[in-house]
Amino acid sequence: MVNRHVSGAHYGLRDWLAQRITAVVMILYTVLFVVMLLKMPQFDYAGWRSVWMAPLMRYATLLFLLCLFVHAWVGMRNIFMDYIKPTGLRVALYAAVILALVAYGAWAVQILWGR
Amino acid sequence: MRFQIYRYNPDVDTKPRMQFYDIALEPTDRMLLDALVRIKMEDDTFSFRRSCREGVCGSDAMNINGKNGLACITKLADLEAQGPVVQIRPLPGLPVIRDLIVDMSQFFKQYHSIKPYVVNDTPPPETERLQSPEDREELNGLYECILCACCSTSCPSFWWNPDKFVGPAGLLQAYRFIADTRDETVNARLDNLEDPYRLFRCHSIMNCVDVCPKNLNPTKAIGKIKDLLIKRTV
Amino acid sequence: MGNIARRQFDAVVVGAGGSGLRAALQLAEANLKVAVLSKVFPTRSHTVAAQGGVSASLGNEEPDNWHWHMYDTVKGSDYLGDQDAIEFMCRKACDAVVELEHYGMPFDRLDNGKIYQRPFGGHTSNYGERAIKRACAAADRTGHAMLHTLYQRNVRAHTQFFVEWMALDLIRNQAGDVLGVVALEMETGEVMILQAKATLLATGGAGRIYSASTNAFINTGDGLGMAARAGIPLEDMEFWQFHPTGVAGAGVLITEGVRGEGGFLLNKNGERFMERYAPTVKDLASRDVVARAMATEIKEGRGAGKDGEYILLKLDHLGGDVIDKRLPGIREIAKKFANVDPATDPIPVVPTCHYQMGGVPTNVAGQAVMPDGKGGEKIIKGLYAAGECACVSVHGANRLGTNSLLDLLVFGKSAGEQVVKDISADVKSLPDLPADAADKTMARLARLDSATSGERVNDVGAEMRRTMQAHCGVFRFPDSMAEGVKKMLAVAERAKSTFITDKSKVFNTARVEALELDNLIEVALSTMISANARQESRGAHDRSDFPNRDDVNWMKHTLWYKEGNRLEYKPVQLKPMTVESFEPKPRVY
Numbered sequence A: 001m002v003n004r005h006v007s008g009a010h011y012g013l014r015d016w017l018a019q020r021i022t023a024v025v026m027i028l029y030t031v032l033f034v035v036m037l038l039k040m041p042q043f044d045y046a047g048w049r050s051v052w053m054a055p056l057m058r059y060a061t062l063l064f065l066l067c068l069f070v071h072a073w074v075g076m077r078n079i080f081m082d083y084i085k086p087t088g089l090r091v092a093l094y095a096a097v098i099l100a101l102v103a104y105g106a107w108a109v110q111i112l113w114g115r
Numbered sequence B: 001m002r003f004q005i006y007r008y009n010p011d012v013d014t015k016p017r018m019q020f021y022d023i024a025l026e027p028t029d030r031m032l033l034d035a036l037v038r039i040k041m042e043d044d045t046f047s048f049r050r051s052c053r054e055g056v057c058g059s060d061a062m063n064i065n066g067k068n069g070l071a072c073i074t075k076l077a078d079l080e081a082q083g084p085v086v087q088i089r090p091l092p093g094l095p096v097i098r099d100l101i102v103d104m105s106q107f108f109k110q111y112h113s114i115k116p117y118v119v120n121d122t123p124p125p126e127t128e129r130l131q132s133p134e135d136r137e138e139l140n141g142l143y144e145c146i147l148c149a150c151c152s153t154s155c156p157s158f159w160w161n162p163d164k165f166v167g168p169a170g171l172l173q174a175y176r177f178i179a180d181t182r183d184e185t186v187n188a189r190l191d192n193l194e195d196p197y198r199l200f201r202c203h204s205i206m207n208c209v210d211v212c213p214k215n216l217n218p219t220k221a222i223g224k225i226k227d228l229l230i231k232r233t234v
Numbered sequence C: 001m002g003n004i005a006r007r008q009f010d011a012v013v014v015g016a017g018g019s020g021l022r023a024a025l026q027l028a029e030a031n032l033k034v035a036v037l038s039k040v041f042p043t044r045s046h047t048v049a050a051q052g053g054v055s056a057s058l059g060n061e062e063p064d065n066w067h068w069h070m071y072d073t074v075k076g077s078d079y080l081g082d083q084d085a086i087e088f089m090c091r092k093a094c095d096a097v098v099e100l101e102h103y104g105m106p107f108d109r110l111d112n113g114k115i116y117q118r119p120f121g122g123h124t125s126n127y128g129e130r131a132i133k134r135a136c137a138a139a140d141r142t143g144h145a146m147l148h149t150l151y152q153r154n155v156r157a158h159t160q161f162f163v164e165w166m167a168l169d170l171i172r173n174q175a176g177d178v179l180g181v182v183a184l185e186m187e188t189g190e191v192m193i194l195q196a197k198a199t200l201l202a203t204g205g206a207g208r209i210y211s212a213s214t215n216a217f218i219n220t221g222d223g224l225g226m227a228a229r230a231g232i233p234l235e236d237m238e239f240w241q242f243h244p245t246g247v248a249g250a251g252v253l254i255t256e257g258v259r260g261e262g263g264f265l266l267n268k269n270g271e272r273f274m275e276r277y278a279p280t281v282k283d284l285a286s287r288d289v290v291a292r293a294m295a296t297e298i299k300e301g302r303g304a305g306k307d308g309e310y311i312l313l314k315l316d317h318l319g320g321d322v323i324d325k326r327l328p329g330i331r332e333i334a335k336k337f338a339n340v341d342p343a344t345d346p347i348p349v350v351p352t353c354h355y356q357m358g359g360v361p362t363n364v365a366g367q368a369v370m371p372d373g374k375g376g377e378k379i380i381k382g383l384y385a386a387g388e389c390a391c392v393s394v395h396g397a398n399r400l401g402t403n404s405l406l407d408l409l410v411f412g413k414s415a416g417e418q419v420v421k422d423i424s425a426d427v428k429s430l431p432d433l434p435a436d437a438a439d440k441t442m443a444r445l446a447r448l449d450s451a452t453s454g455e456r457v458n459d460v461g462a463e464m465r466r467t468m469q470a471h472c473g474v475f476r477f478p479d480s481m482a483e484g485v486k487k488m489l490a491v492a493e494r495a496k497s498t499f500i501t502d503k504s505k506v507f508n509t510a511r512v513e514a515l516e517l518d519n520l521i522e523v524a525l526s527t528m529i530s531a532n533a534r535q536e537s538r539g540a541h542d543r544s545d546f547p548n549r550d551d552v553n554w555m556k557h558t559l560w561y562k563e564g565n566r567l568e569y570k571p572v573q574l575k576p577m578t579v580e581s582f583e584p585k586p587r588v589y
Helices: A013-038 A045-053 A055-083 A087-113 B032-042 B076-082 B105-113 B133-137 B156-160 B167-178 B186-193 B207-211 B218-233 C018-029 C066-076 C083-103 C142-156 C222-229 C287-299 C320-326 C328-338 C403-425 C439-450 C457-471 C478-495 C509-533
Strands: B002-007 B017-022 B061-064 B067-070 B085-089 B096-098 C005-014 C034-038 C117-125 C130-136 C161-163 C165-172 C178-185 C190-201 C240-247 C264-266 C311-314 C347-356 C367-371 C377-385 C556-561 C566-571
Touching: A013 A055, A013 B218, A045 A055, A055 A087, A055 B156, B002 B032, B032 B076, B032 B085, B067 B207, B105 B167, B156 B167, B167 B186, B167 B218, B186 B218, B207 B218, C005 C018, C005 C178, C005 C222, C005 C403, C018 C034, C018 C142, C018 C403, C034 C165, C034 C190, C066 C083, C066 C117, C083 C142, C083 C403, C117 C287, C142 C403, C165 C190, C165 C222, C165 C439, C165 C509, C178 C377, C190 C222, C190 C403, C190 C439, C222 C377, C222 C509, C240 C287, C240 C328, C287 C311, C287 C347, C320 C328, C328 C347, C377 C403, C439 C509, C457 C478, C457 C509, C478 C509, C509 C556, C509 C566
Parallel strands: B002 B085, C005 C034, C005 C190, C034 C161, C190 C377
Antiparallel strands: B002 B017, B061 B067, B061 B085, C117 C130, C165 C178, C178 C190, C240 C347, C264 C311, C311 C347, C367 C377, C556 C566
């Protein structure tokens, strides 16, 4: 008869802000990436490799990816909040996204600092 | 002029249907509402809400050729230019009671949830509480809302979460009271909104701004609420 | 009445416009069990369309006091207003407006932070010397701001609303006491008896009896129809205000605030003709004077437009900035409904039916009263009325602009206070309902449900509107009025055999319109008959055969009874509560 619902989780601002800040970081990285590509001495494998040997580029890329993951997390959660009504399913999807993003993070480190 | 109108009467119909009406208009018929009234003269089973017929009461909000608006201030000449048939449907996203009449309880529930009244428990002075013209100006673009629901029912976030998301109309009014220098409860108001569902379902797609018949800007008001939340957090 | 659902309340308020909401607030804050019925969601009530302001002698802009306001109102009423009620209202005006400000009403402000005030028609300083700034305004949306503020305050007070319920009839017992209403829930089509110790009518006006009207579709005089059918007389129904500035052709209101801010009227020769009719305050004379002047200009061939059918309202000289700041809604309306931008071109306007000065007779406490048959007056127990549907009478033969919003604040509150007082004094349980409480109502509904042929509701309505417009307009002629009475009696007969094809229950708006027509017919009949009988010209009632005011024979209120279309009269209260009377004088502006 009565359709009660609970709300008032008192969060959301931090995520909303994080999404904007990470977006700015990603834009800056994109600029850096293009500049680095243009500065490549020659356009071949050696040149490509030299770009990625520079520590600046490795850390910048890691930062970019972390931002991407945070951004993606907030975005994916928003999509689930909009469209997924059953709470259990939504939590499961949240968990899946978090696990995937953590795994991607580890994978990214492996790629960047691998041989 | 040709109209195709959403019809549904739960007493008679098992499901909604679209009905065509061809209406001979008089020169005095300028607005869509005039045409709807004329249709009702021919077919009295056709139901819709209307009252002031000048765009201030907010009764006759409906979906006109796919866009929400008020029938009483939508010019027939403009509709004629849009195509040979004018399609009229009830506001999207709310339960249909009959024909163009929707159940607006959810919409008003959200409006009520933001405590739409000035709260000031300081004993009032003998005369008016003073407010500078500049402070009063802050309320412009907010207090004019007529609660027609054009905005909220054009907002996908409100379609998906009408029970949890306050919606553009409610948030515009929330900011109307936040912005009023006479209100003493701005913090409680911000607490009430700081929630991933109540406020942050707004993804700034600005459908609300596009359809508002009073040319108000809920997205801007929502932005100002977020500004205040940031201000008090950082 | 066997199977009709029944609910019991301390009080039932019919109507949720300004006066209904103001009264309801009083009741809810006193913790009474109240039902507020409204045909539309409260903020859709017609108070929302008021534009220019609410009067109060705050003196924020220039010295002012309630005595001057009272004088203006008495003079505006053409000495038909009851001076005790007028004093009551004008004295309470400042408190009423300040209280509304405390509720959160977004009034415009002066640099010192006080409420902004603008000049308005008929409001003067020092007993008619010159126009004064007395209208407290929220741009040109004062009614909208007020109605929303009152609704919001009611939300805070947890008032119980019955939204989209239409009251159909009053329930009266043998003794004549009012015991509640029979009402229709529009969404379900169900009928219910709402029994209450107090029934407060706040149903607003019935401007829809005319073809050209500033009024909303919902302004169908439901409270007046209910009262008339219950044997209660209607007072001063011949007095209808024609607002000088309705958009030509569309009827939409253009506030007098336009002229308050410095706009003025022009005829086709570009002449500012009001200088001839009201040399002192010109375009800010009271509404009956301005409307008549405009109608005269049009009649004598000085109207603008292809057929000389309208007058021009010029305000471009105010400049775009002032218009956007003080009159933004007017600019919107003019662009939409007249296809002109008032910042560059004048708006075509004509006098348009706007406000009903008459109504259910009440005292200043909002209690409905009627003659007791012994030369005096008696209070109708259980019935109250406030706002446009009531006749206190503060507006007499012509209302001043901004006094309607004041009326509903002051008398909404005082009626609410009286209900609280009466209910706390009356500890007895609700009296028994008469056995036939809902019979007449059910018979009316049953007839509509079963009739498969007859008169179409809209045809009868259109004939009524045409008749009223043609025979009972700004200027009234004896032959034409007599013919109007005949025609209206015929229309009323036709209205008894209306039919609708929609027989369904859920949100049957055809049924609602048929029931509204019953109420409109009562109002139109009372107007036509009262007007035909009044042999003088006073305020909004202007007769060609009796061009002057006749204080000897006609300084009295009309009372119309539905039964036999009988008329009675009662004296005007010339004695104020505490001050000296304002003696009738020729009215010059």
